[in-house]
Amino acid sequence: MDHIDTTRELFAQFRGDDRPGPIHMLNLVRLRKEAAYSDGRKASGAEAYAAYGRESAPVFERVGGRIFWRGKFELMLIGPQEERWDHCFIAEYPSVAAFVDMIRDPVYREAVKHRQAAVEDSRLVRHAVLPVGRNFGETAQ
Numbered sequence: 001m002d003h004i005d006t007t008r009e010l011f012a013q014f015r016g017d018d019r020p021g022p023i024h025m026l027n028l029v030r031l032r033k034e035a036a037y038s039d040g041r042k043a044s045g046a047e048a049y050a051a052y053g054r055e056s057a058p059v060f061e062r063v064g065g066r067i068f069w070r071g072k073f074e075l076m077l078i079g080p081q082e083e084r085w086d087h088c089f090i091a092e093y094p095s096v097a098a099f100v101d102m103i104r105d106p107v108y109r110e111a112v113k114h115r116q117a118a119v120e121d122s123r124l125v126r127h128a129v130l131p132v133g134r135n136f137g138e139t140a141q
Contacts, residue, residue, distance in 0.1 A: 068091065
């Protein structure tokens with residue numbers, strides 16, 4: 001099963017936990033070779049995803065979002081060997097409300113059509129920001 005959009009139930013759960021402070025959203029994105037636009041227009045998945053980035057950027061910036069970390073996928077050392085990701089990044093938002101504002105914005109809603117056409121599979125994982133510990137199992141409290 002490919003994952004491109006959330007469900008109403010999961011989004012309600014996401015929105016319902018509007019705790020204070022920033023959130024980090026881990027994004028793992030696998031692109032289609034050819035975008036699947038409902039209107040039949042032709043573009044590669046990479047071109048469609050780039051259009052999504054360009055058109056959504058003003059809204060992302062307006063709500064206070066920023067790319068916190070970006071990496072290039074190289075190897076699945078532990079996990080399903082068939083998985084590969086074309087885009088790996090963590091986006092930071094000042095709050096849950098900022099993320100919700102972004103996805104409800106009409107400009108963003110128009111831009112997201114490019115994402116839906118471009119993406120074959122994805123993961124979007126919300127994280128609370130914690131202080132960094134000194135080792136793998138430690139988190140400073």
